[in-house]
Amino acid sequence: MVKYSVGILVLFLFQCHPKMEIYLLKSEMIQKLNNPTEINPDLNCLSNLSYVPDTSVVFADTKKIIRMNIHFMNNSRRNENYDGEKGIEYAKYLIYHANRKLAFNKKMNLPIGNNNPAYNPLYEYVLTPLKKDGVDEGIYFHYDDSLYYYINEGKRNNYKRDVINKYAVGNDTILNVFYMVHHPDSIRSNTYSASGSGIALGTNIKLGTTYNQKDDPWLYASLLNHEVGHVMGLNHSWNTNDGCDDTPLNPNCWASTGIDPCDGIISNNMMDYNTNQHAISPCQIGKIRKNMSKANSLQRKLLQKRWCKTDVHKDVFIRDKKTFHGAKDLEGNLHIMEGGELRITCRLSMPENSEIIVNPGGLLILDGATIHNDCGKFWKGIKIVRSGKNFGKVYYGKPSNLENLEIPISFETESNKL
Numbered sequence: 001m002v003k004y005s006v007g008i009l010v011l012f013l014f015q016c017h018p019k020m021e022i023y024l025l026k027s028e029m030i031q032k033l034n035n036p037t038e039i040n041p042d043l044n045c046l047s048n049l050s051y052v053p054d055t056s057v058v059f060a061d062t063k064k065i066i067r068m069n070i071h072f073m074n075n076s077r078r079n080e081n082y083d084g085e086k087g088i089e090y091a092k093y094l095i096y097h098a099n100r101k102l103a104f105n106k107k108m109n110l111p112i113g114n115n116n117p118a119y120n121p122l123y124e125y126v127l128t129p130l131k132k133d134g135v136d137e138g139i140y141f142h143y144d145d146s147l148y149y150y151i152n153e154g155k156r157n158n159y160k161r162d163v164i165n166k167y168a169v170g171n172d173t174i175l176n177v178f179y180m181v182h183h184p185d186s187i188r189s190n191t192y193s194a195s196g197s198g199i200a201l202g203t204n205i206k207l208g209t210t211y212n213q214k215d216d217p218w219l220y221a222s223l224l225n226h227e228v229g230h231v232m233g234l235n236h237s238w239n240t241n242d243g244c245d246d247t248p249l250n251p252n253c254w255a256s257t258g259i260d261p262c263d264g265i266i267s268n269n270m271m272d273y274n275t276n277q278h279a280i281s282p283c284q285i286g287k288i289r290k291n292m293s294k295a296n297s298l299q300r301k302l303l304q305k306r307w308c309k310t311d312v313h314k315d316v317f318i319r320d321k322k323t324f325h326g327a328k329d330l331e332g333n334l335h336i337m338e339g340g341e342l343r344i345t346c347r348l349s350m351p352e353n354s355e356i357i358v359n360p361g362g363l364l365i366l367d368g369a370t371i372h373n374d375c376g377k378f379w380k381g382i383k384i385v386r387s388g389k390n391f392g393k394v395y396y397g398k399p400s401n402l403e404n405l406e407i408p409i410s411f412e413t414e415s416n417k418l
């Protein structure tokens with residue numbers, strides 16, 4: 001009797017809902033937008049702020065993973081740096097703490113009284129071996145009496161690339177970090193400052209440290225983040241115009257001393273020199289992610305290409321009015337739901353075999369968009385869902401482009417291809 005009742009109910013529901021039909025978008029189904037809304041010039045494809053992760057749309061901005069390895073430079077007696085199991089453990093903890101600092105990004109101290117939010121920058125490092133032989137962990141030990149040390153004063157060698165030329169591996173796709181020590185003679189000198197210091201040289205970083213087994217592995221985590229900040233395209237913020245309005249010039253105080261100019265609130269920015277270095281401003285995050293989004297950029301080549309294959313757990317759902325301002329690399333399908341309106345204004349990479357589904361009552365606006373698959377594979381295209389008289393709509397404003405489709409669509413080209 002119970003089963004019979006459910007059967008009637010199911011039949012009843014089917015009769016009440018119009019049939020859903022799905023069409024693959026064709027050129028003639030795309031309409032020109034009659035009254036295009038002006039796009040904020042501060043949020044175009046080249047603007048840093050266009051790349052601040054949009055936390056209101058889950059998985060629209062995905063975490064970027066930077067491939068990294070660590071080289072411990074030591075002398076032939078193997079007593080000036082971490083070695084063996086200790087070194088392997090230290091490298092893993094160093095990266096763990098550096099990633100933790102990024103994820104727990106703090107609000108900027110400066111300018112005093114600012115209300116700028118502290119966003120999760122959504123990037124992190126992962127140890128990456130060159131060889132997938134199960135032995136290579138991306139942690140290397142080198143014993144070289146002439147190249148193991150770092151000098152950043154007097155007879156400086158910090159800017160020299162000899163250690164990189166000799167020991168770097170895969171630095172076209174892996175960020176090579178050379179964990180070096182200040183020369184023992186330098187450390188003994190009263191005039192030499194053997195504090196943590198570093199330099200970014202292309203896709204390589206040299207860190208100058210002092211070796212003390214009692215030191216915790218978080219000690220140089222912020223130094224590592226600072227140098228990676230340089231590799232990702234950030235400048236120092238205290239003394240130069242770094243292109244960001246939210247990182248004011250400042251006296252670059254290491255700590256608050258109570259003496260002018262280092263009294264009161266001092267900078268905590270990652271790209272200034274201070275004890276914290278735990279704040280990355282929204283603009284700095286945007287700048288990093290913009291560089292990561294540029295085709296063929298040095299920064300993009302260091303990333304794991306997680307946007308090639310479709311992960312349905314990372315599908316994106318648009319339920320209200322949104323704009324994709326900067327270039328994005330989705331890792332799942334894109335659904336425009338009833339009441340949702342999405343404007344795409346830059347490059348958008350869709351993973352292999354993924355689709356954009358515009359549901360009844362949903363609206364997609366291609367406004368200077370290039371939608372493609374960044375990995376040279378096909379994606380399935382845009383699908384329109386119809387339910388009776390109600391169907392998803394696609395408009396275009398500025399010339400746009402759909403690429404990497406098995407069945408090509410052309411309506412207008414010459415779009416924004418950042």
Ligand SMILES: [Zn+2]
Binds near residue numbers: 226230236
């Ligand atoms: Zn620096």
